Amino acid sequence: MYNCSLIKFKDIADKYGHLTPIESKIDIPFEIKRIYYIKGVEQGVKRGFHSHRKLHQVLICLNSSVKIRTKNPNEEAVTELNDPSVGLYIGPYVWREMFDFTEGSVLLVLASEYYSEDDYIRNYDFYLEEAVKRYK
DSSP, X not given: OTTEEEEEOOOEEETTEEEOOOOBTTTBSXXXXXXXXXXXXXXXXXXXXXXXXXXXXXXXXXXXXXXXEEEOSSOEEEEEXXXXXXXXXXXXXXXXXXXXXXXXXXXXXXXXXXXXXXXXEOOHHHXXXXXXXXXX
């Protein structure tokens, strides 16, 4: 899908367990300016329902699993994140919806920018209006 892809991180495994290093501008395609995580989402709850104008993100499910629906004016995909050594890159003007959080899931988000409400598009019709111009 355009402006959205999986990233496989190094997974260093030995008798002591697993270590997954993630370095800004090396393992992900941007400098990390903000990190947050989502946990404790009850069964049946859906989150997201927005896009960003400038922000780039990588989503990593650290525990259990979650599904991510991504859309642009031409494509739609659903990705299940269930391996902490795999991240989902989502670039600007990609609509996202998170759902099917399993019990104990923890979704880590690495973001390219500091929080700015002005960067969000929270209405799908407004999103399509803006995004159509970008995807011609």
